[in-house]
Amino acid sequence: MRTILLLALTLAIAACATRGIYPSLAPRATEAIDPRVPIDATPSPGTLDPRTAAALADAVAVARSAVAEFNQLARAAEALTAAAGPRQSESWIAAQQALSALGAQHGVTTNAAATIDAIAADGIDRTRWLVPATRAAIEAAAAEVGAINNRQSATIDRLGARLGI
Numbered sequence: 001m002r003t004i005l006l007l008a009l010t011l012a013i014a015a016c017a018t019r020g021i022y023p024s025l026a027p028r029a030t031e032a033i034d035p036r037v038p039i040d041a042t043p044s045p046g047t048l049d050p051r052t053a054a055a056l057a058d059a060v061a062v063a064r065s066a067v068a069e070f071n072q073l074a075r076a077a078e079a080l081t082a083a084a085g086p087r088q089s090e091s092w093i094a095a096q097q098a099l100s101a102l103g104a105q106h107g108v109t110t111n112a113a114a115t116i117d118a119i120a121a122d123g124i125d126r127t128r129w130l131v132p133a134t135r136a137a138i139e140a141a142a143a144e145v146g147a148i149n150n151r152q153s154a155t156i157d158r159l160g161a162r163l164g165i
């Protein structure tokens with residue numbers, strides 16, 4: 001019994017003394033940086049890539065250009081919805097078709113928003129983080145297209161509620 005215990009103890013001590021690749025315990029370069037150094041509160045905004053700026057401007061322009069057509073279709077859908085008879089009547093179906101056309105036109109705005117999201121995702125994938133100028137441009141474009149989207153969605157929802165769909 002004593003022999004087995006002595007053998008196990010010897011093997012345990014020998015296992016601790018094996019050679020291997022271990023990290024150095026010497027001070028690292030980052031440990032030489034004084035942690036009390038203040039961090040710049042106003043970092044450089046960086047520059048906005050011209051291709052990104054152009055792509056964002058194109059997406060916003062597409063959404064803006066679709067507003068007039070949407071408003072025209074909304075007026076027609078509004079008139080047809082106001083004149084709609086009971087569910088499944090000819091006038092109700094005409095109003096529902098006008099509402100469908102309005103929804104299709106709204107797709108132009110949602111595609112522009114998706115384009116902006118894709119631009120943001122591409123920027124994050126390439127650089128792992130966006131410089132402040134790029135982030136600000138994306139946020140501004142997304143806010144403008146989002147406002148257009150919210151107005152159009154509210155119109156579609158209001159007309160759809162009138163038709164009971």
